[in-house]
Amino acid sequence: MDYIILAISCILINNILLAQYLGNCPFMGTSKKMETAVGMAFAVVFVLVMAGVITWIVNTYVLAKFGLDYLRTIAFILVIASLVQFVEMFLKKSIPALYAGLGIFLPLITTNCAVMGVCLINVNEEYTFVQALVSSFSYAVGFGLALILFAGVRERVLLARVPKPLQDTSIALVIAGILSLTFFAFKGMV
Amino acid sequence: MIEAILFMLGIGAACGSVLSVASKVFYVYEDPRIAEVEGFLAGANCGGCGYAGCSAAAVAVVEGNAPPSVCIVAGAEAAANVAAVMGLDAGTAEPLKSYNECNGGNRAANKYYYTGLNTCKAVSALYGGRRECEIGCLGFGDCIRSCAFDAIHMGPEGYPVVDETKCVGCGACQRACPKNILTVKTMSQRLLHMNAEDDALAPCRQTCPAEIDIPKYIAQIRNGDYEGAVNTIRERNPLLLSCGRVCPHPCEDRCRRGIEDEPVSINQLKRFVADFEMNSGKRIPIPCAPDTGKRVAVIGGGPAGLSCAFFLRRLGHGVTIFESMPHLGGMIRYGIPEYRLPKKILDWEIEGILNLGIEARVNAKFGEDFDMGSLAFEGYDAVFMGVGAWVDYNLGVDGEKLNGCYTGIDFLSRLASGEKFSVPRKAAVIGGGNSAIDCVRNLIRLGTEEVWIVYRRTRAEMPANEVEIEAAEHEGVKFQFLAAPVRVVGDEDENATHLEYLKMELGEPDASGRRRPVPVEGSETLLEVDMVITAIGQRPDVSFKESSKRLDDLNITRWNTIDSDPETLQSSIPYIFTGGDSATGPSLVVEAIGGGRRAARSIHQYLTGEEIKPVPKSLFKKNIPGTIFDSVPGVVKTPRAKMTELPVKERITSFIEVDQVLTEEEAIAESNRCLSCCRICYNKDAA
Numbered sequence: 056m057d058y059i060i061l062a063i064s065c066i067l068i069n070n071i072l073l074a075q076y077l078g079n080c081p082f083m084g085t086s087k088k089m090e091t092a093v094g095m096a097f098a099v100v101f102v103l104v105m106a107g108v109i110t111w112i113v114n115t116y117v118l119a120k121f122g123l124d125y126l127r128t129i130a131f132i133l134v135i136a137s138l139v140q141f142v143e144m145f146l147k148k149s150i151p152a153l154y155a156g157l158g159i160f161l162p163l164i165t166t167n168c169a170v171m172g173v174c175l176i177n178v179n180e181e182y183t184f185v186q187a188l189v190s191s192f193s194y195a196v197g198f199g200l201a202l203i204l205f206a207g208v209r210e211r212v213l214l215a216r217v218p219k220p221l222q223d224t225s226i227a228l229v230i231a232g233i234l235s236l237t238f239f240a241f242k243g244m245v
Numbered sequence: 246m247i248e249a250i251l252f253m254l255g256i257g258a259a260c261g262s263v264l265s266v267a268s269k270v271f272y273v274y275e276d277p278r279i280a281e282v283e284g285f286l287a288g289a290n291c292g293g294c295g296y297a298g299c300s301a302a303a304v305a306v307v308e309g310n311a312p313p314s315v316c317i318v319a320g321a322e323a324a325a326n327v328a329a330v331m332g333l334d335a336g337t338a339e340p341l342k343s344y345n346e347c348n349g350g351n352r353a354a355n356k357y358y359y360t361g362l363n364t365c366k367a368v369s370a371l372y373g374g375r376r377e378c379e380i381g382c383l384g385f386g387d388c389i390r391s392c393a394f395d396a397i398h399m400g401p402e403g404y405p406v407v408d409e410t411k412c413v414g415c416g417a418c419q420r421a422c423p424k425n426i427l428t429v430k431t432m433s434q435r436l437l438h439m440n441a442e443d444d445a446l447a448p449c450r451q452t453c454p455a456e457i458d459i460p461k462y463i464a465q466i467r468n469g470d471y472e473g474a475v476n477t478i479r480e481r482n483p484l485l486l487s488c489g490r491v492c493p494h495p496c497e498d499r500c501r502r503g504i505e506d507e508p509v510s511i512n513q514l515k516r517f518v519a520d521f522e523m524n525s526g527k528r529i530p531i532p533c534a535p536d537t538g539k540r541v542a543v544i545g546g547g548p549a550g551l552s553c554a555f556f557l558r559r560l561g562h563g564v565t566i567f568e569s570m571p572h573l574g575g576m577i578r579y580g581i582p583e584y585r586l587p588k589k590i591l592d593w594e595i596e597g598i599l600n601l602g603i604e605a606r607v608n609a610k611f612g613e614d615f616d617m618g619s620l621a622f623e624g625y626d627a628v629f630m631g632v633g634a635w636v637d638y639n640l641g642v643d644g645e646k647l648n649g650c651y652t653g654i655d656f657l658s659r660l661a662s663g664e665k666f667s668v669p670r671k672a673a674v675i676g677g678g679n680s681a682i683d684c685v686r687n688l689i690r691l692g693t694e695e696v697w698i699v700y701r702r703t704r705a706e707m708p709a710n711e712v713e714i715e716a717a718e719h720e721g722v723k724f725q726f727l728a729a730p731v732r733v734v735g736d737e738d739e740n741a742t743h744l745e746y747l748k749m750e751l752g753e754p755d756a757s758g759r760r761r762p763v764p765v766e767g768s769e770t771l772l773e774v775d776m777v778i779t780a781i782g783q784r785p786d787v788s789f790k791e792s793s794k795r796l797d798d799l800n801i802t803r804w805n806t807i808d809s810d811p812e813t814l815q816s817s818i819p820y821i822f823t824g825g826d827s828a829t830g831p832s833l834v835v836e837a838i839g840g841g842r843r844a845a846r847s848i849h850q851y852l853t854g855e856e857i858k859p860v861p862k863s864l865f866k867k868n869i870p871g872t873i874f875d876s877v878p879g880v881v882k883t884p885r886a887k888m889t890e891l892p893v894k895e896r897i898t899s900f901i902e903v904d905q906v907l908t909e910e911e912a913i914a915e916s917n918r919c920l921s922c923c924r925i926c927y928n929k930d931a932a
Binding site for chain 1: 248249252256257260261263267268270272273363366367370600
C-alpha cells in the first residue's frame with residue numbers, strides 16, 4: 056500500500072515537471088510534436104529507473120560508508136553519464152530494436168536535471184532500495200505523463216489564434232503554468 | 246581531502262574501465278566503409294535522401310541499397326568519392342529542385358493577416374486554406390521555416406521565393422506546405438508533366454494547346470524577370486519567337502479579364518520576352534538532363550518535330566532531325582510569309598534549338614533518301630513522324646492545270662524558297678482560311694494590282710483569324726463572297742485569263758452550324774485574273790508508306806493522317822510516334838508544339854521502359870469543371886495594349902515585318918492587367 060501511495064505521490068502530487076520544476080528544457084524542447092514527446096518519455100523511464108537504482112547503490116555502499124556525502128553531486132553525474140554510455144553500447148549489441156526505437160533520446164538525457172533530481176531526492180528522502188526503485192519509475196512516468204499532455208496541448212495551440220507577442224514559447228510557458236496549477240489540485244490527496 | 250581525491254580517481258577509473266570493457270564486449274562489427282562513406286556525405290542529416298540521417302544513408306550505400314549519388318547535398322564530387330570507396334561508377338543524377346507553383350497575385354487581400362494565426366498549417370486546418378481562393382499560397386512561410394538550407398525566403402509580394410542555387414531538393418518544403426504548391430521535382434519531371442484535373446490551372450493555361458504556364462510568365466514580366474519568363478515559356482514551347490508572332494492565341498479567348506473587359510494580350514507579352522532575349526545579344530542557357538545514350542530519329546523539321554526534338558534532347562536523349570526541305574522550320578518557314586515571321590528570326594530560334602546538341606540532316610526525304618530500314622540500321626531506338634500536311638486539296642474544276650494556276654502551300658513555299666514569279670496583274674485566291682490570306686497579302690507585296698479573295702460563304706464564316714482578315718482589308722484586298730469557282734478559263738497559250746464562278750446564297754445550317762451555301766442557278770460570272778491560287782485546305786502526304794520498308798503495319802486514317810492514340814500519340818507501330826499536322830490534320834503551330842512535347846513524353850516513357858500512358862486525371866483538351874466563370878466582379882476596365890503595325894503604305898511595298906513588338910512600358914502595363922488567376926487568388930483590381 057505504501058508503495059502505491061508513494062507512486063501516486065511521485066506521479067501526480069510531486070510531479071517532477073509540474074510540481075518540482077525540474078527538467079524544463081526537454082519539457083519545452085521536445086513537446087512540439089507528439090511523436091518526439093512519446094520517444095522522450097520512454098527514454099526517460101528507461102534511464103531514470105537505471106540511474107535511480109545505480110545511484111542508490113553508489114550512495115549507500117560507497118558515499119555513506121566512507122562519509123563522502125559532500126561528493127554526491129559530482130559522483131552522481133559521473134555515474135549517470137557512464138551508465139547511459141554503457142546502456143547505449145549494451146542496447147546496440149543486444150537489443151538493436153530498442154536501440155533504434157529510443158534512438159537519439161538516450162544520449163540526450165545524460166545530463167538531464169530531472170534524472171539527477173530524482174536520484175538526489177531518493178537519497179534525501181532516505182528511501183529503501185525498493186522505495187527508490189518505485190519512486191524513480193513513478194517520477195519517470197510522471198515526467199512522461201506531463202510531457203505527453205503538454206505536447207497534445209501544444210499541437211492544438213498551433214491551430215489557435217495566438218496574439219503575435221505570445222506566440223510559440225511564450226504561450227507554451229503560460230500553458231505550462233496553468234497545467235502546473237491543475238496538478239496542484241492533487242496536493243491534498245496523500 | 247586525500248580520500249576525496251582518491252575516491253574521485255577510483256570512481257573515474259571504475260567508470261572508465263567498465264566502459265572500455267563494455268566497448269570490447271558489446272562491440273558491433275561495422276563495415277569500415279560505412280564510416281568512410283559517411284565522411285564524404287554532407288553531414289547535414291537533412292533526410293533529403295530518404296534515409297534517417299547521413300549514417301543511415303551511408304549504411305544503405307554500403308549495403309548496396311542506395312546509389313553513390315544518394316546524397317543530394319554533397320554534390321557530384323562527393324558522389325565520385327563515395328563511388329571510389331565502393332568501387333562503383335558514380336552515375337549521373339539530375340538534381341531535384343524545389344519550385345513554387347504559386348507566384349502570387351500582386352494585390353491579394355490578406356484576409357487572415359495579423360489575426361494571430363501564423364502558420365499555413367493552422368490556417369489550412371481551420372479554414373480549409375481559403376485566403377481568397379482554395380488553391381493558392383497562404384504566405385505564412387511554413388516552407389521557409391522547414392528549409393534547412395536557407396534556400397527559401399519571403400518575396401516582396403508575400404509569397405515564398407526559392408533560391409535555386411541553394412536548394413538541394415531535400416523535399417522538406419514540399420512536406421511542410423499544406424497546399425501542395427511547393428513541389429520538388431527534377432527538370433525532366435516538370436517537362437514531362439501534362440495538365441491534370443487537380444492542378445491549379447488558370448483558364449488560359451487550360452486552353453493553351455502547348456500548356457504554357459501563362460500566369461507565371463506574366464507575373465515574371467511584371468517583376469522584370471524577363472529571363473525567368475523566357476525559361477518558363479521554354480518549359481513548354483521552344484518556338485517562342487515564332488509563336489509570339491503567329492499564334493492565334495486561343496488562350497486569350499478564355500482569359501477571365503475578357504469576360505468583363507478586353508482579354509490580356511498574352512501572346513504579345515510572349516513576343517515581348519522572346520524578342521527581349523534575342524535583342525539582348527546572348528542566349529539564355531537551356532539546361533539538359535544527363536545523356537541517356539538513347540537515340541531518336543525525328544522525321545520532319547517543322548514545329549512538331551522541332552518541339553519533340555527539343556524536349557527529347559532536354560530529357561537527355563540523342564536526337565537527329567531529318568528534313569526534306571533545304572532548311573528546318575517546316576510550315577512556319579515555308580507557309581508563313583516573311584512579313585509575319587522574318588526568316589532571320591526563325592533562323593536564330595532554330596539555331597538555339599540545334600545548339601542543344603541536336604543533329605539535323607536537310608534535303609533528306611523520308612521514303613526516298615532514307616526509310617525505316619536505314620533508321621533501324623543506324624540504331625535509332627524510336628522514331629517521331631512530324632511530316633506535316635503539305636498536300637493541297639484541288640478544286641476539281643476544269644482548267645486547274647493552266648499556266649498561272651497554283652495551290653496555296655505550293656505557292657507559299659516556292660515564294661519562301663526565293664523562287665521568282667512573274668508578277669500577275671490581277672489574281673484570285675480561292676479559300677477563306679489563313680493560307681488564303683497569306684497568299685493574298687504576299688501577292689499585294691509582290692506588286693499585283695488587283696487581288697481577290699473568292700470564298701463561297703460570307704465574311705462571318707471565314708475560318709481565318711479576324712486580325713488577318715482586317716489586315717488584308719487594310720492592304721486593299723478585294724473580297725468576292727458567296728462565290729463557288731466552276732472553271733478557270735484560259736487563252737490559246739494555256740494561260741489563265743478568267744475565273745468563272747457561280748453566285749451562292751446561304752441556306753440551312755449544316756453539321757458545323759454554318760449556313761450551307763447553295764448555288765444560284767444561271768449566275769455564272771467571269772472574273773478577269775491571270776493567276777489563280779487554290780488554298781482550300783491541306784492534308785498530310787503519306788506516300789512514304791509505300792516507298793519505305795517496315796511500314797506495312799502503320800495505320801493511316803481516312804483523312805490521310807497517321808493513326809495514333811490522341812493522348813500518347815503512339816502509332817500502330819509501338820516505336821513510331823507522331824504529332825502536329827500529320828496526327829491532327831492542318832491545325833495551329835501551337836498545337837503542333839504541344840503535340841511534339843506530348844510525343845516526347847511518350848517516347849521518353851518508351852525509351853525508359855515505362856508503360857506509355859497519359860498522366861493520371863489527364864486534362865486533355867477539357868476544362869476543369871467550375872473554372873470557367875460567367876462573370877468576374879470587381880474588374881476595372883483598362884484598355885488592352887495596342888499592337889503597333891507598320892503603316893499600310895510602307896508594308897504593301899515590302900516584306901518587312903508588319904506587327905511591331907510592345908515597348909517595355911507597354912509590356913509591364915499589360916502584364917499588370919493579368920488577374921493572376923489560380924496563382925494566389927482571384928485578383929480583383931483595387932477599386
